[in-house]
Amino acid sequence: MNFKAVLSSALMLGVFLLGAHANAQDVPEANPYSGDEAKIRSGKSDYRAICSLCHGGRADGAGERGTGASTPADLRKFNKGFRRYVDIVKNGVQKPGRDIKDMPAWGGVIDDETIYKIGAFLETLAIEGADWKEGKKN
Amino acid sequence: MKQFKLRQLAWCISLVGLSGTAFGQAVNDAALAAEAGDNWIHTNGNYAAHRFSTLDKINAGNAGKLKVAWVATVGGKTDAQATPSVHNGVIYFPQDNKVFAIDGKSGKLLWKYEHKLPDDWGGYNVPFFTGKHRGVALYGDNVYFLSNDVKLHAIDMKTGKAKFVKDYAADGFQYPKDFAKSKDSNGYCITVGPMAVPGAIIVPLNAADTGGLPGYVLGADPASGNIKWKANMIPAKGEPGGDTWPEEAKAFGGAGVWIIGSYDPETKQYFTGTSNAYEWNPKNRGGGKMDNVGAASIVAMNAETGKVNWRWTGVPGDPWDFDLPQTPILIKMNGKTTIVQPNKTGYAHYLDAATGRFLRADKFIDKLDWIKGYGEDGRPQGMIALPKEGGDPVTISPGLLGGVNMYPSAYNPGTGLMYLASAESAMKYGYEEIKVISNVRHFGAYQEFIFGNEINRAMDVKSGKEAWRSDEGKPGYAGGMLTTAGGLTIWTTQGGTFKVADAKSGKLLFSQDLGVAAKAGPATYTVGGKQMIVQALGGTPGFGRDEAHKAEFGHMLVAYTVE
Numbered sequence: 001m002n003f004k005a006v007l008s009s010a011l012m013l014g015v016f017l018l019g020a021h022a023n024a025q026d027v028p029e030a031n032p033y034s035g036d037e038a039k040i041r042s043g044k045s046d047y048r049a050i051c052s053l054c055h056g057g058r059a060d061g062a063g064e065r066g067t068g069a070s071t072p073a074d075l076r077k078f079n080k081g082f083r084r085y086v087d088i089v090k091n092g093v094q095k096p097g098r099d100i101k102d103m104p105a106w107g108g109v110i111d112d113e114t115i116y117k118i119g120a121f122l123e124t125l126a127i128e129g130a131d132w133k134e135g136k137k138n
Numbered sequence: 139m140k141q142f143k144l145r146q147l148a149w150c151i152s153l154v155g156l157s158g159t160a161f162g163q164a165v166n167d168a169a170l171a172a173e174a175g176d177n178w179i180h181t182n183g184n185y186a187a188h189r190f191s192t193l194d195k196i197n198a199g200n201a202g203k204l205k206v207a208w209v210a211t212v213g214g215k216t217d218a219q220a221t222p223s224v225h226n227g228v229i230y231f232p233q234d235n236k237v238f239a240i241d242g243k244s245g246k247l248l249w250k251y252e253h254k255l256p257d258d259w260g261g262y263n264v265p266f267f268t269g270k271h272r273g274v275a276l277y278g279d280n281v282y283f284l285s286n287d288v289k290l291h292a293i294d295m296k297t298g299k300a301k302f303v304k305d306y307a308a309d310g311f312q313y314p315k316d317f318a319k320s321k322d323s324n325g326y327c328i329t330v331g332p333m334a335v336p337g338a339i340i341v342p343l344n345a346a347d348t349g350g351l352p353g354y355v356l357g358a359d360p361a362s363g364n365i366k367w368k369a370n371m372i373p374a375k376g377e378p379g380g381d382t383w384p385e386e387a388k389a390f391g392g393a394g395v396w397i398i399g400s401y402d403p404e405t406k407q408y409f410t411g412t413s414n415a416y417e418w419n420p421k422n423r424g425g426g427k428m429d430n431v432g433a434a435s436i437v438a439m440n441a442e443t444g445k446v447n448w449r450w451t452g453v454p455g456d457p458w459d460f461d462l463p464q465t466p467i468l469i470k471m472n473g474k475t476t477i478v479q480p481n482k483t484g485y486a487h488y489l490d491a492a493t494g495r496f497l498r499a500d501k502f503i504d505k506l507d508w509i510k511g512y513g514e515d516g517r518p519q520g521m522i523a524l525p526k527e528g529g530d531p532v533t534i535s536p537g538l539l540g541g542v543n544m545y546p547s548a549y550n551p552g553t554g555l556m557y558l559a560s561a562e563s564a565m566k567y568g569y570e571e572i573k574v575i576s577n578v579r580h581f582g583a584y585q586e587f588i589f590g591n592e593i594n595r596a597m598d599v600k601s602g603k604e605a606w607r608s609d610e611g612k613p614g615y616a617g618g619m620l621t622t623a624g625g626l627t628i629w630t631t632q633g634g635t636f637k638v639a640d641a642k643s644g645k646l647l648f649s650q651d652l653g654v655a656a657k658a659g660p661a662t663y664t665v666g667g668k669q670m671i672v673q674a675l676g677g678t679p680g681f682g683r684d685e686a687h688k689a690e691f692g693h694m695l696v697a698y699t700v701e
Contacts, residue, residue: 045528045570045571046573048568048570048583048584049570049571049572049573049580049581049582049584050573050575050580052584052585053263053581053584054263054265054266056585056586056587057531057566057568057584057585057586058586062586062587062680062681063585063681064459064538064539064585064681065263065266066266066681067217067266067677067678067680067681068216068217068265068266068267068268068269068270069215069216069265069269069691071678071691095215097215098215098268098269099234099235099255099259099268099269100255100259100260100264100265100268101260101265102265103265104260104261104262104265104317105318107318108317108318109317109318109575109576110575
């Protein structure tokens with residue numbers, strides 16, 4: 001990764017991520033496990049164990065423990081790019097007025113390696129409009 | 139001690155009903171035992187959980203003229219799951235760890251009681267539960283409310299102020315903590331409501347599968363909230379069924395209590411269904427080969443002592459997340475109190491309430507292939523093979539959302555029909571490795587839903603045959619059923635269409651699209667001489683993403699009447 005890219009992604013992310021992300025620059029630009037069959041199988045197992053109850057076995061957002069204040073995202077359509085993916089999984093998503101993050105923050109309890117493996121598995125389910133690389137600028 | 143005596147005295151005075159005001163007389167034992175009529179005191183209508191009202195001012199003759207009397211909102215942030223309780227024209231409704239008192243005539247807010255969840259509140263599937271409540275109990279001049287963090291609140295009906303807040307953490311029932319803040323994120327998380335029976339507030343402990351815990355029902359002192367008795371759903375060593383678990387699995391075995399049960403005043407027995415065994419992947423609890431009695435079961439206990447009289451297991455070894463999620467309905471049949479419980483299994487199970495003896499199981503959904511049927515011994519016959527861990531999932535009907543889920547059924551003694559908020563469904567179900575993170579044992583199983591239609595049905599409890607059905611054309615479950623002496627059966631579809639049908643024939647008499655998901659049963663009451671029907675709406679349709687409805691999140695209460 002060149003200096004410019006580091007700077008621009010740091011600026012881009014900085015808007016969303018103030019503080020809390022001491023290791024944001026450690027996250028590679030692209031998923032190192034993309035296309036790695038063994039990692040994908042292991043990520044599938046992790047996904048099923050940890051994420052599927054909300055996002056559903058198909059990752060389409062239809063999980064039994066999904067609906068609360070927010071509907072779990074359809075991860076087959078995830079289009080925010082790899083680094084945003086890692087950020088969201090680590091820090092979760094909270095809706096205004098809720099006492100809890102409907103998407104929990106996994107940063108403290110599952111390691112980067114696991115998050116990357118799950119990402120590599122999810123990439124294999126991507127449907128039209130998905131973007132696991134650069135991501136939509138939002 | 140002195141304080142305790144004073145509390146007891148104040149409690150006794152309130153029961154005698156000296157506190158009559160605009161909010162009316164206290165709810166005494168006779169009021170608890172009454173059928174639902176002008177008041178709707180119990181979440182499930184009466185002790186027997188019939189969700190039947192003796193009111194008949196609204197009936198088949200005039201139901202076509204129903205009009206919205208008022209619309210109100212409590213600003214809910216998640217599903218509205220509670221059937222409102224109503225006493226002397228005042229509605230008590232829990233939502234988002236708050237309780238609201240609403241004037242039943244105008245829909246105006248009378249008071250609001252607010253509880254703040256602890257700062258370290260959180261956990262694995264806890265977001266799903268946060269803010270959901272399925273009812274309150276009314277007794278004396280208190281509203282009893284269970285907040286998600288395992289606390290019983292006794293709130294003064296008139297003022298909306300707490301008389302006591304009882305925390306059960308010291309009794310071993312801690313709440314789940316955010317895993318970013320705590321190494322132990324396992325805990326009970328309550329979405330079920332309490333129930334009042336003479337001398338006790340029944341406190342069911344649910345969400346035992348936020349990390350793996352055993353289910354209990356507590357009997358609490360109405361004056362203090364202190365635990366009078368504690369009934370274990372999973373049998374201990376030496377109790378019947380105690381040997382149907384590996385001993386070490388009992389500590390995380392599930393069997394949480396998701397529903398408000400039913401009560402037989404003659405035998406003083408309280409009956410509840412229990413949820414799935416935990417983990418969902420059965421390998422640590424006998425691999426489906428041990429019965430795991432107490433999970434996916436009906437449990438009968440003495441409501442004065444908590445002594446468990448019997449447990450009947452509907453899905454031995456529960457390998458499918460097939461809880462018995464409905465309130466056991468009590469119906470007198472051939473002179474005997476009979477438990478009728480429609481279930482996720484796709485069957486309505488009939489048991490002798492005195493002994494727990496299995497009588498029969500009637501299939502009520504069209505598509506069912508997880509077993510061939512129930513044998514005379516009350517055990518499932520010819521169950522399809524379980525999936526292999528890490529292997530391919532298997533496809534079964536119904537799916538784990540079930541033939542019915544927790545959306546309550548109703549029984550009308552006039553028609554002899556039971557009304558079910560049911561659905562057709564299937565799923566792909568597979569097992570994976572069980573992970574343990576922050577002392578939370580994960581499911582070790584996953585599902586891919588195959589949704590079928592919401593079909594609300596009437597079933598003859600004598601013959602077990604379907605009398606009529608209303609196919610709603612889209613996936614989901616109705617919020618719950620209500621039936622009345624006016625010959626009506628009333629429900630709101632998952633998509634939010636309020637419907638009133640002839641209880642006997644199913645002929646649709648009134649229907650109005652309200653556009654907001656229904657996940658609660660309606661109730662009826664009288665105020666100012668008028669019969670009213672109230673329905674809470676709130677949430678997004680479906681479990682998880684369910685695009686058929688194309689509806690966004692909404693939240694409101696609607697009351698109907700006829701002029």
